[in-house]
Each structure stands twice: as structure tokens, then as C-alpha cells.
Amino acid sequence: MALLDYLLGQKKKKSAGVAKDRLQILLAHERSERKSPEYLPKMREEILQVIGKYVQIDQDQLQISIDEANGYEVLELNLVLPEK
């Protein structure tokens, strides 16, 4: 599973430190030529609101990258999960 290789590669980069529960959330939107669905920004916002109910989201944990050439818009969120 290539995706898991990517995640494990990420894991090695992190300092050992105390083992923590982490959650990586990724919303990768691959756009076609036609107009993007209008509901997408709202859906993304609502997903962040759900997450924000359970976990404090700091702006530096949220990464939005746009790759115009390949028509990708990627929202990546890396969270350290609090125990309770």
C-alpha cells in the first residue's frame, strides 16, 4: 500500500520523543476542467468544524497547497491527539 509507505516515511522524520496519538487528515481535490462543485468549500469547512469540536486546531497544523499544473488542491492537517 504505497500510501502507507508515505505515512511511514513521515513517521521516521519525526523526533522519537514521547509516543503520541497523531491524526493526519488529508483532503485532496483533483479538479477537472469544468467548474468545481460549489458545495466543496462548505463541506471542507464543516469537516474542520467537526474536528474542531474534538481537537484544538492551530493554524500551523493546517496546510493548504495548490498544484495548478496538475489540478490538485490539497488540504493537509497534522494533529497530535489529546488523550481525553
Add this chain to the structure above:
Amino acid sequence: MALLDYLLGQKKKKSAGVAKDRLQILLAHERSERKSPEYLPKMREEILQVIGKYVQIDQDQLQISIDEANGYEVLELNLVLPEK
């Protein structure tokens, strides 16, 4: 950005066909030794409910894989987005 290479690799595998808007959603939970936060299943469920408000989710689009050895639980959702 290694993650984008992974996504682009995915893109090539797909048949050319009609360009469609696609959304790939990934929830990768990296577990530590201690007990996982109890709220996580509920949060994941609520995220799927939000998505389900906008897009029809078929079970075959939803993939959950668990890599015990590396302590990863990955929920992957690949959706073709309807226009409206």
C-alpha cells in the same frame, strides 16, 4: 511535496476517460502505546456524515486498512464528485 507525488502516481493509474472532479479523503491515525482517544470513532463517524450530506458514499469507495505492526489505522475515501 512527497504526498503530491503519491497522489499524482494515483492519477496516472486511472483510465483517461472523461475528466471528473475527484476527492480523496484520508484519515491516518498513528497510535501510540496508550489507549486511543475515545472520541476518535465518533469524530470519524461525524466526518463521514458531513461528507454524506453532500456526496453519495458507496461502501466500495470507503477503504479502512489497519497496519498493526506500525500502529497505523488508515481510512481512505475516494469519491467522484457530482457536479451539483
